[in-house]
Amino acid sequence: MNLSTIVKPCHEKSIQLGNIFYCYDENSIVNFNDKMLCPDYWKNQNAITGTAQGRGTTYFIKHLESEWVLRHYYRGGLIGKLIKDSYIFTGFEQTRAAQEFTLLKTLTDLNLPAPKPIAYRVKKLGLTYQADILTERIADAQDLVAILSKKSVSEELWRKIGICIKAFHQHGIYHHDLNVHNILIDKDEKVWLIDFDRGEQRQPNQSWQQANIDRLLRSFNKEKSKLPIFHWQETNWKILVESYLAA
Numbered sequence: 001m002n003l004s005t006i007v008k009p010c011h012e013k014s015i016q017l018g019n020i021f022y023c024y025d026e027n028s029i030v031n032f033n034d035k036m037l038c039p040d041y042w043k044n045q046n047a048i049t050g051t052a053q054g055r056g057t058t059y060f061i062k063h064l065e066s067e068w069v070l071r072h073y074y075r076g077g078l079i080g081k082l083i084k085d086s087y088i089f090t091g092f093e094q095t096r097a098a099q100e101f102t103l104l105k106t107l108t109d110l111n112l113p114a115p116k117p118i119a120y121r122v123k124k125l126g127l128t129y130q131a132d133i134l135t136e137r138i139a140d141a142q143d144l145v146a147i148l149s150k151k152s153v154s155e156e157l158w159r160k161i162g163i164c165i166k167a168f169h170q171h172g173i174y175h176h177d178l179n180v181h182n183i184l185i186d187k188d189e190k191v192w193l194i195d196f197d198r199g200e201q202r203q204p205n206q207s208w209q210q211a212n213i214d215r216l217l218r219s220f221n222k223e224k225s226k227l228p229i230f231h232w233q234e235t236n237w238k239i240l241v242e243s244y245l246a247a
Contacts, residue, residue, distance in 0.1 A: 010025045010027065010028075010105045010108055010109075010116065010117060011025060011026045011027050012024070012025060012026075012105070013025075013026050013032070015032070015034070017034060019123065019124040019125070020034070020121060020122070020123050020124070021092045021121070021122045021124070022034055022037070022119065022120070022121050023098065023101060023119065023120055024036075024118065024119035024120075024134075025116070025117060025118055025119065028066065028116070028118045028119075028136075029118065029119060032119070034121075036119060036134065037070070037119060037120070037121035037132045037134060038132075039057075039059050039070060042059065042061050042063075042070070047061050047062050047063060048060065048061055049061065049062050049067070054074075055074035055075075055076060056071070056072050056074045056085075057072075058070070058071045059071070060137055061134075061137075066136075067136070067137035067139060068118055068134050068135065068136060068137055069115070069134070069135050069136070069137045070132065070133075070134050071132065071133060072085060072130070072131070072132050073085060073087070073096050073097060073130070073131045073132065073133070073197065075087075085130050086125070086128040086129070086130060087128060087129055087130075087131070088127065088128060089124055089125075089126075089127055089128055089129040092122055092124075095122045095129055095131055096131060096197055096198065097120035097121070097122055097131035097132065097133045098120065098122065099198075099200070100117075100120075100133060100196050100197050100198075100199070101117045101119075101120045101133060103173075103196050103199050103200060103201065104116065104117035104135065104196060105117055106201060107173065107196070110171055112167060112168060112171065112173065112193075113164060113167075113190060113191060113192040113193065114192060114193050114194065114196065115135040115136040115137070115138060115192075115194055116135065116136040117133070117134075117135055117136075118134040118135055118136060119133070119134040120132065120133040120134065121133075135194075138184050138186060138192050138194070139186065139187075140186050140187040141184040141185060141186040141187070141192060142184065142185060143180070143181050143182070143183065143184055143185075144161075144180045144181070144183040144184070144185060145180045145181050145223055145227075145230075147185055148180075148223070148230050148231045148232050149227055149229055149230060149231075150229075150231075151231055152231035153185075153231070153236075155239055156189075157185065157189055157191075158236050158239040158240045158243070159239060159240070159243040160189065160190075160191045160243075161183060161191050161240050161243075162239070162240040162241060162242070162243030162244035162245075162247065163191075163243050163244070163247045164191040164192075164193065165178070165193075165212070165213070165216075165244055166243075166244045166245075166247035167247070168193060169204060169209045169212070170204065170247075171201070172201050172202045172203055172204050173199065173201055173202075174199055174200050174201070174202050174208055174212065175193060175196060175199050175212060176196075176197065176198035176199050176200075177195060177197070177198070177215070178193070178212045178213075178215050178216045178219075179215065179216060179219035180216070180219045180220055180223050181195075181219075182194050182195045213241070213244070217237065220232050220237065
């Protein structure tokens with residue numbers, strides 16, 4: 001089935017309540033409630049189906065016939081230990097949540113395999129802000145780390161991964177943190193990319209595209225050295241890169 005026949009385009013609606021700015025897709029949320037960007041709202045409805053731990057807790061939510069992912073924006077690195085989740089405010093449109101939502105909307109319009117944006121919230125606190133984002137959950141999918149921790153995968157899947165990354169790059173899509181955790185494989189072995197925080201659409205350029213690929217290779221090597229079992233070899237990487245270059 002053609003993806004364009006089953007994915008409705010995102011239709012944004014914005015609301016500002018005091019110092020809090022909300023934006024959501026009216027095609028995904030018919031009756032918007034500002035509490036939908038709060039984990040406690042979903043906890044009280046027993047709608048949380050699971051969680052994942054990263055810099056913070058990511059919540060998986062079941063709402064009617066939809067499955068969503070709710071996450072709060074946290075800083076990484078050394079500064080993240082000092083300033084956990086606050087960012088300098090220069091306008092709502094410049095916030096990380098607004099920019100990621102807009103980029104995900106672009107990816108949806110381009111029929112690229114990435115989550116559809118659902119909603120976001122920006123809370124202005126003087127000169128700083130905090131933010132949350134709600135996105136579609138990719139059904140029946142696991143990240144590549146989870147899969148490779150259990151088993152090796154086919155050469156065909158490595159080719160699909162390379163081709164998928166190339167498709168994003170051909171549209172000028174820069175993924176700021178292209179790593180093994182941000183590659184999902186669904187039950188049909190379709191490849192998806194997730195987590196586009198600080199990503200953007202750029203003019204295609206070999207320099208940043210190569211930097212994306214180099215970052216992914218470092219991620220594979222990191223997981224290989226860290227995990228007791230990780231079914232990844234340099235021959236797999238060679239297939240991925242060859243397929244990327246040939247696409």
